[in-house]
Amino acid sequence: MNKKKYFIQTFGCQMNVYDSERVGYLLEGEGYERAKGPEEADLIFLNTCSVREKPAQKVYSALGRFQGLKKRNPRLLLGVGGCFAQQEGERLLERFSYVDFVVGTKEFPRLQTIVKNLGNFGKRQTAIRLEGRVDPYGSLPLYSPRSKACSFVSIMQGCDNYCTYCVVPFVRGREVSRPSREILEEIRSLASGGVKEVTLLGQNVNSYGQKPGGEIGFVQLLEAVEAISGIERIRFTTSHPKDLSADLAGAFGRLSKLCEHIHLPLQSGSNRILERMNRGYTREEYWEKVQALRRNCPEISITADLMVGFPGEAEEDFAATGEMIERVQFDEFFSFKYSDRPQTQARLFPEKVPEEISQRRLEEIQSLQKKISQQRNKRWEGREVEVLVEGRSKTSAEESTGRNRTRHLVNFPGKNFAEGALVKVQITKALAHSLRGEALPRGDLNVVKKAP
Numbered sequence: 001m002n003k004k005k006y007f008i009q010t011f012g013c014q015m016n017v018y019d020s021e022r023v024g025y026l027l028e029g030e031g032y033e034r035a036k037g038p039e040e041a042d043l044i045f046l047n048t049c050s051v052r053e054k055p056a057q058k059v060y061s062a063l064g065r066f067q068g069l070k071k072r073n074p075r076l077l078l079g080v081g082g083c084f085a086q087q088e089g090e091r092l093l094e095r096f097s098y099v100d101f102v103v104g105t106k107e108f109p110r111l112q113t114i115v116k117n118l119g120n121f122g123k124r125q126t127a128i129r130l131e132g133r134v135d136p137y138g139s140l141p142l143y144s145p146r147s148k149a150c151s152f153v154s155i156m157q158g159c160d161n162y163c164t165y166c167v168v169p170f171v172r173g174r175e176v177s178r179p180s181r182e183i184l185e186e187i188r189s190l191a192s193g194g195v196k197e198v199t200l201l202g203q204n205v206n207s208y209g210q211k212p213g214g215e216i217g218f219v220q221l222l223e224a225v226e227a228i229s230g231i232e233r234i235r236f237t238t239s240h241p242k243d244l245s246a247d248l249a250g251a252f253g254r255l256s257k258l259c260e261h262i263h264l265p266l267q268s269g270s271n272r273i274l275e276r277m278n279r280g281y282t283r284e285e286y287w288e289k290v291q292a293l294r295r296n297c298p299e300i301s302i303t304a305d306l307m308v309g310f311p312g313e314a315e316e317d318f319a320a321t322g323e324m325i326e327r328v329q330f331d332e333f334f335s336f337k338y339s340d341r342p343q344t345q346a347r348l349f350p351e352k353v354p355e356e357i358s359q360r361r362l363e364e365i366q367s368l369q370k371k372i373s374q375q376r377n378k379r380w381e382g383r384e385v386e387v388l389v390e391g392r393s394k395t396s397a398e399e400s401t402g403r404n405r406t407r408h409l410v411n412f413p414g415k416n417f418a419e420g421a422l423v424k425v426q427i428t429k430a431l432a433h434s435l436r437g438e439a440l441p442r443g444d445l446n447v448v449k450k451a452p
Contacts, residue, residue: 012049269324309358
């Protein structure tokens, strides 16, 4: 008898990628196997994002495409989960008569029951409760990772910061830290399965363990992960600047497995706009954190999120953002145009910036950063780096690809390197968004130590 098949389309952040892995594992527990594409699936699940308008529009587009599949196969189950599902709830069932179920951000453990009920009774269902749902992962079994190279691990859910533009507190709930014993048990399980690198996930990892019920702080958690045998690299995201402590900055200089990279969202270089955003820091304080990180770890790569066109952003505010980009010298950043999000304060702010001005500003900072990235990548030419192989290159089946410790993408000739292998590569060419290199002889594949 052929097994039923599932297909998951993931939108948005790394947290959603992690959630999708868990959803897949739950469906496999119900006898499903992974489909190669939506056309052969018996169940399609959209794991959604609502942080910005664009990902939300992509969800509507995808639902439109899958309507045809549903018409051809009425027994196909179509579900929507994640942040956009949490935000819209029953409205998705009302608008799309062919959607069978909606699952919110803290209701994933109920997925198996929902799928069973649909199979038995066929009644469309919505599960979007936030209140009373503390940790959606605590009740889930450990799972086997698909990747032998790297894996995500959730350490906390939700956010208490209420930035005026951000919908996360309304769709992920208040901050809740997972017990460290559960996190460490999950990471040990991943290590036993061959995973070399873990990325600790949270809306604000710096505040891990600080709320009532917390047992250890974030740096203590990093130290505990450092002690796990088999794990070679540790990363984390996202780190809120206002909560980045001197202790955490110092950890980059003393924890050997903690990779030399931090994602530290700036959002704006203008103090006036940062205050309107309710970010909780100034540009001067952000710069002090950057300096502390580089004092402790000169090699550290710093990436960020930046937003243009926030309501009331004047040309001098935008110029201040450009000045900060020049000063900090980010290795890369993710940039966006502001868009109104439901329930947020900023949607009510007047002085909306015209679309054409926002687009021009976005293009300007992206052009500036492209030059900076190219210049910063140049420093790697001629150097030997440790690359964790993630698979074959997207551009050539004859090449392998992976990332060095500073999270730069590295492509190099050779297709026989196993996923999860640590390879010593000499960088031969720096591009704007990646590095090229040559693998050194196998006798040289020892772990590259941190620069002093």
